[in-house]
Amino acid sequence: MSKHSDTSWKQDHPVSLLGNAVQRANRAVKQAMSHPDEQLVEQAQQSLTHAEQALENAIQFEEHMDMVQQNQEQLELMKQQLQQTQTFIEDQQ
Template sequence: MDQQTDMSWKEDQVIIQLHNSVENAEEAVRHARTNPVEERINEAFKKIETAERSCTNAIQSRGNSKPILELQETLAQSREKLKLLH
């Protein structure tokens, strides 16, 4: 595999991992909103923190590309929804 293809694949993987992490955080927030017990709220905060680390890694790896910024915005919205519960 040549270097350019290998780099493109790695960059795609970074976005996929970030997307999955943001989706996991969104799902945890939905669960916390439908059943706002402390355990679910804490789990949602943990998922958001994980997604934020994924965001940081993606930005370091790829820069502020449009897909990363969109996922970062989605994550910020999830955090705000969760803060309303806590």
């Protein structure tokens, strides 16, 4: 197996895809928190939904469950943070 295809496999592995999705969601949530705005909250929610789908795929793969668990915990924290941001926006209206 060539080095390139080994790298491609790692990038396409469900746990890698989950990690990438969680990182993108984390950036989106942080942006929504630092600039509370309905559009940014919606974008963060979409990123979280995508990350949750990646989580389900990674769980079904049944490998590297410690990493899956860490990402799941991080997702739960981000959902709480986004909910707080949504509440803040609603209170400002």
